[in-house]
Amino acid sequence: MTDKVDIVDTPQIPEIAGIALRRQSKGPMLTVTSCAVSVEHGVARDTRGKPGKRQVTLLSQEAWEAACRGLDIDLAWTARRANILVRGKTFSAADVGKTVSIGDLQLEITRETDPCIRMDAAHQGLQAALAPDWSGGVCCRVLVAGHIAVGDRIDIR
Numbered sequence: 001m002t003d004k005v006d007i008v009d010t011p012q013i014p015e016i017a018g019i020a021l022r023r024q025s026k027g028p029m030l031t032v033t034s035c036a037v038s039v040e041h042g043v044a045r046d047t048r049g050k051p052g053k054r055q056v057t058l059l060s061q062e063a064w065e066a067a068c069r070g071l072d073i074d075l076a077w078t079a080r081r082a083n084i085l086v087r088g089k090t091f092s093a094a095d096v097g098k099t100v101s102i103g104d105l106q107l108e109i110t111r112e113t114d115p116c117i118r119m120d121a122a123h124q125g126l127q128a129a130l131a132p133d134w135s136g137g138v139c140c141r142v143l144v145a146g147h148i149a150v151g152d153r154i155d156i157r
Contacts, residue, residue: 012087012088013088013153013154014086014087014088014089014153014154014155014156015086015087015088015151015152015153015154016084016085016086016087016102016148016149016150016151016152016154017061017085017086017087017150018031018061018077018078018084018085018150019031019032019033019034019035019043019083019084019085019148019149019150020032020077020078020081020082020083020084020085021035021043021044021045021046021047021083022046022047022048022081023045023046023047024047025047025048027047029078029079029081031078033149033150034147034148034149034150035147035148036145036146036147037056037105037107037142037145037146037147037148038142038145039051039142039143039144039145042055042056042083042142043056043083043084046083051141051142052141053110053111053139053141054110054111054113054139054140055139055140055141055142056083056084056107056139056140056141056142057081057082057083057084057113057137057138057139057140058082058083058084058085058086058091058100058107058109058137058138058140059077059080059082059084059085059086059113059136059137060086060089060090060091060135060137061077061085061086061087061088062087062088062089062090063090063091063130063133063134063135063136063137064077064080064085064135066135067126067129067130067135068129070129071123071125071126071129073123075122075123075126079119079122079123079126080119080130080136080137081118082113082137084148086154088154089154089156090133090134091109091112091134091137091138092133092134093112093134095109095134095138095156096109096110096111096138097109098156098157099143099156099157100140100154100155100156101154101155101156101157102146102148102152102153102154102155103146103147103148103152104144104145104146104147105142105144105145105146105147105148106142106143106144106146107140107141107142107143108140108141108143109138109139109140109156110138110139110140110141111138111139112134112136112137112138112139113136113137113138113139114131114136115127115128115130115131115135115136119136
């Protein structure tokens with residue numbers, strides 16, 4: 001007789017699954033494998049990186065995939081127009097005020113990233129699919145500059 005072994009599911013450590021930026025307002029999202037993030041400019045070369053509460057945006061890969069499944073579409077995460085795709089973490093109102101550390105980089109989560117009408121331009125119904133449960137991601141302010149790369153681990157406290 002064999003003993004039954006319970007498998008414990010270890011929570012995944014959050015990590016960067018993608019990095020993107022846009023060089024001009026409403027321009028295409030460009031993916032990069034690494035970049036600098038500064039207090040003065042946010043994600044290097046991104047047009048929206050001015051200091052403020054929406055300097056850098058984070059999107060949960062799991063929330064994005066769930067929204068796409070709900071619409072039965074396969075759409076690149078860059079359609080969301082976020083800067084950093086995070087694998088292993090979903091966001092909520094409880095995250096506001098927390099610090100996101102990625103190596104030396106420190107970001108403060110300031111608010112939800114509200115899905116805008118541009119989402120429906122990417123696919124009809126996407127704006128509504130991203131509205132519940134902070135599925136559209138979070139906005140952040142840069143507290144301490146740093147360099148990030150795809151695969152970097154993320155600590156949120």
